[in-house]
Amino acid sequence: MIGEALKGHLDLLLLAILAEGPAHGYAVIEALRSRSGGTFELPEGTVYPALHRLENQGLLRSHWSVDSARRKRIYQLTPKGQQTLAKRQEEWKKFSKAINATVGI
């Protein structure tokens, strides 16, 4: 149930995590898990297609790091991604406020 609900907001979550700095896919997924206290559990393999899509949309860019023992594809937010994140955060605030008001939280 949470997994299904999460899919609709995955872009926002990924952008928000990468707003704190460049990271590779594994670190992004770990951050998603740890920040949600384990609530946001998706099959990890399904996060990569979303990262690639965000990159194709110009919201992220990636490069391969060469300074570690293993090659890692590092993602980082583009200026367009930062603008999109700000817009989606604003939308989320309004949405969550409306939901909270409706359900009485």
Add this chain to the structure above:
Amino acid sequence: MKANRIQAYLHKLRHRLWMHGLADADTLAEVEGHLLESVEAGLSQGLRLEEAEQCALERFGSVKIVVRTFEKERNNNMQKLLLAIAIVIGLLIAYVDSRPTWDDTGITAGTLLLSSGLLTFLGYRRPWLIALAIGLWTPLYETYLSRNFSLPGLILFPLFVLLIACMGAYAGWAARLGIRKTFHMA
């Protein structure tokens, strides 16, 4: 060592992505790096290698789920472009076929067959939709111009045209699959 479990998963994933026209070296390298890092994390938490691999694979998701997600997320633009081309080709065929000076059914049928086949060969994943996009317009336009609402006009002719387009589309799709399999096996 049982790193084979990860390698077996990667082999299966590579094959399935490739079958769907989605495999690329960067994606596979990225997945491999993720799985190995996940195994290392498991080992550092005190899991045995087999347990760490099992845990890493379970968390990553089945090949089927991962491929399905990649398929949904990627290549949509190419698919849309091929479908748009199919519609344009279908409209052109319908226009040419409807002209009073045109009476070569063989060329019309051949064009339907070849264009449907070419578009699925180039990578469109739903042969039936390509067949519809190319083959639908000729009978529709024919019916519109002739006002022929008889059984052959309404059912048999469209079925005939769509059958030809389907044959082409599935032949192109099968040829693509065959070539990919052949080169993959080699």
